[in-house]
Amino acid sequence: MFIPTSTATSDLTGRACTPNTIHWVYDTYMEARSTGGAMVKAGGDSWFFITPNYAAGIAFQRDTTRFVESNGGKILGSRLYPFPDTSDFSAPLLEAKTSGAKILGIAGAGSDLINIVKQAHEFAVQKTMNLAALIAYSTDVTRWGWTSRKDCGCRRLITGI
Numbered sequence: 424m425f426i427p428t429s430t431a432t433s434d435l436t437g438r439a440c441t442p443n444t445i446h447w448v449y450d451t452y453m454e455a456r457s458t459g460g461a462m463v464k465a466g467g468d469s470w471f472f473i474t475p476n477y478a479a480g481i482a483f484q485r486d487t488t489r490f491v492e493s494n495g496g497k498i499l500g501s502r503l504y505p506f507p508d509t510s511d512f513s514a515p516l517l518e519a520k521t522s523g524a525k526i527l528g529i530a531g532a533g534s535d536l537i538n539i540v541k542q543a544h545e546f547a548v549q550k551t552m553n554l555a556a557l558i559a560y561s562t563d564v565t566r567w568g569w570t571s572r573k574d575c576g577c578r579r580l581i582t583g584i
Contacts, residue, residue, distance in 0.1 A: 451479065454557050455486035462526055462555055463494035471524035471552075472501035473515045473539055475531045480506070483530040483557045499524040509535070512542045520548050527552045532559070537566050 425444045437452070459470075470491055474484045481503075488498050499522045502515035516539070519527050527548060529539050536556055543549055556563075 449558075451482040451486040451557075454483065455490050458555055458557055459487035459490035459496075459528075460494055462553070463491050463496040467526040467553055467555070468494075468496040469499050469524040470496060470526045470528050470555075471499050471519040471522045472528040472530055473512065473519065474501060474503050474528075475506035475509075475535060476503040477506050479532075480530045484528070487528055487530075487557060504531075504535075506531075506535070510538055512539050513546065516543055516546050516548050520546060520551065525552060527554050529554060529556045533563065536563055540567055 425441070426447050427444075428447050462470075468491075470487075472484045472487075474480045484501060491498060500518065502518055504512070504515060516527075527543065529536055531539060536559055540554060540556070543554060548554070
């Protein structure tokens, strides 16, 4: 019996599924459907992704792209970044800001997510785009240091978890 407890990829319940696998935690399919599908239905029909270059990040972007496009949305761009060696997200954030996308899909988690959201605030990305964290925890939100959505200047911040 194989019971992964920290593996988010939907491949474990899809193409790599076996009769001996139980997927114990969330997966990228569920996160993509809930965040990507809902955002498009709410008017967020154009996306730009900032994605870590590792399996889970790529799976988050792949699965979210599928739900965005199947609901009539479009992907206007994306930027992969090296993991774990990136702390400066200014270039991908400025690229996202000028893309014309309504949604910034953030496929990174933990300190990457925290840095992206804080730097998005510094570059006023949230003034023209809604931020969609594909996976976030209450501890991440606490580390942003804001007590309300108003404090961060966000129009809307959607989180998968």
